[in-house]
Amino acid sequence: MKDNKHHVGGKLLPKYYKPWALFYSKYIEAYMAEGIEIWGFTVVNEPHGNGNNWESMHFSPKEMTDFVRDYLGPQLEKDGYGDKVILGYDQNRAGLKEWVDEMFKDEESSKYYGGTAVHWYESTFEVFPDALQYAKKKDPSKHLIEDRGLCRF
Secondary structure, three states, X not given: OEOOOOOOOOEEOHHHHHHHHHHHHHXXXXXXXXXXXXXEEEOOOOOOXXXXXXXXXXXXXXXXXXXHHHXXXXXXXXXXXXXXXXXXXXXEHHHHHHHHHHHOOOHHHHOOEEEEEEEOOOOOOOOOHHHHHHHHHHOOOOEEEEOOOOOOO
C-alpha cells in the first residue's frame, strides 16, 4: 500500500487512502465488539519517520490533513464513530508549528481533528514552550496531548 513496498518508511499511496480509512473504522468496530472502548487515536506514529528502526509510514502535514479531511473523518462519521478523537502529528515538539498551521488552517481542515499528539523525548532540557503555546493558541478547543504510545493502535 506504500510507495516503497516495505514495512519501514514510505508513503501511503493515494489510491489506498479509502481502504486505509476503512481499516481504522473496522479496527474500532472490532475493539468495541470486545467491550474495549476507543476514545481516540493518532493517525500514525512519527510521520517524519523514526530512523528506519521499526515499522513506519511517512506523511507531510498536508498529506495527513488531506487524508483526515477527505477519507478518515468522513469514514468514521459514516460508520457511526464520529465521536472518536483523531489526533494529528504525533512526533517531536520541535516540528509542531508547521503541523498545526496545516491541520487547523481553516474549518474544513480542522473539522475532524480533535487535537494534536506530541512526543516528549526529543529533548530532556528544552521543552519547546513556544511551540506548545503556539499549538494551543492556534485552536484552544483542541486537545494537546503528550503521546507515549497510549493513543495509538
